[in-house]
Amino acid sequence: MMNYSEAAVRARGLTVRRADRTVLRGLDFAVPPGRITGLLGPSGCGKSTLMRAVVGTQAKVTGTLDVLGRPAGHAALRARIGYVTQAPSVYDDLTVRQNLDYFAAVLDPGRARRPARRDAVVRAIADVDLTPHADALAGRLSGGQRSRVSLAVALLGAPELLVLDEPTVGLDPVLRRDLWELFHRIAAERGTTILVSSHVMDEAERCHRLLLMREGELLADDTPDALRARTHTETVEAAFLHLVDEAAALQGSTR
Numbered sequence: 001m002m003n004y005s006e007a008a009v010r011a012r013g014l015t016v017r018r019a020d021r022t023v024l025r026g027l028d029f030a031v032p033p034g035r036i037t038g039l040l041g042p043s044g045c046g047k048s049t050l051m052r053a054v055v056g057t058q059a060k061v062t063g064t065l066d067v068l069g070r071p072a073g074h075a076a077l078r079a080r081i082g083y084v085t086q087a088p089s090v091y092d093d094l095t096v097r098q099n100l101d102y103f104a105a106v107l108d109p110g111r112a113r114r115p116a117r118r119d120a121v122v123r124a125i126a127d128v129d130l131t132p133h134a135d136a137l138a139g140r141l142s143g144g145q146r147s148r149v150s151l152a153v154a155l156l157g158a159p160e161l162l163v164l165d166e167p168t169v170g171l172d173p174v175l176r177r178d179l180w181e182l183f184h185r186i187a188a189e190r191g192t193t194i195l196v197s198s199h200v201m202d203e204a205e206r207c208h209r210l211l212l213m214r215e216g217e218l219l220a221d222d223t224p225d226a227l228r229a230r231t232h233t234e235t236v237e238a239a240f241l242h243l244v245d246e247a248a249a250l251q252g253s254t255r
């Protein structure tokens with residue numbers, strides 16, 4: 001088990017209520033630094049809610065949730081976390097560069113910061129391989145390219161933790177593969193911690209570590225290899241189904 005002080009994110013008894021329902025139920029997990037942790041589970045299991053709790057935008061959070069050594073939501077964490085929601089937050093009537101210029105000015109305002117902002121924008125556009133499209137209107141880009149603009153915005157402040165909510169949804173296999181390669185590059189070259197959600201189980205194989213969720217509960221917090229070995233299965237998808245059956249059997253026997 002990981003040392004508490006080493007974890008980029010550490011949850012103990014994390015519980016979230018939305019409206020009148022408990023949507024996360026007493027989760028305990030740790031996200032290791034500089035690695036890619038996949039948050040996987042079916043639609044509606046609570047992945048977005050967990051991510052919102054980590055970035056500090058979710059109400060009615062109880063239990064302990066520490067992020068980069070501070071309680072989630074702490075003001076000092078804002079500049080240290082990049083968050084990409086499911087809906088790309090991109091202005092269609094601005095070019096890629098103008099979008100990035102705008103967000104850079106919000107993040108790092110002031111005339112004196114202009115040269116630093118310009119460098120940060122050029123770097124973020126290059127990071128996501130959009131340099132040839134820097135002057136294209138965002139509204140004219142493909143779905144995959146628009147997702148990469150959102151990712152570039154999140155990379156602007158060189159965050160230590162990147163939280164990506166289903167970044168590959170709706171993308172074709174080639175674009176999905178390219179994005180995953182980019183995530184690995186960011187983690188390996190910069191030591192950035194990445195927490196990325198997906199409901200596509202084959203993406204689990206691309207993660208260093210996995211949090212498998214179902215109906216607001218955590219089924220597993222492990223590496224893909226350990227999960228497969230423990231459940232005697234060939235794929236993470238089969239391991240997930242095995243754990244679902246196991247949990248159902250346990251519930252049946254305690255009734």
Ligand SMILES: Nc1ncnc2c1ncn2[C@@H]1O[C@H](COP(=O)(O)OP(=O)(O)OP(=O)(O)O)[C@@H](O)[C@H]1O
Nearest residue numbers: 018019023041042043044045046047048049050199
């Ligand atoms: N604004 C809200 N008010 C009340 N309940 C909500 C609200 N938003 C989501 N929920 C409920 O919380 C639960 C978890 O939703 P969440 O969006 O976190 O799941 P998810 O795993 O991210 O799903 P998806 O993969 O479809 O995005 C769901 O049962 C959902 O119906």
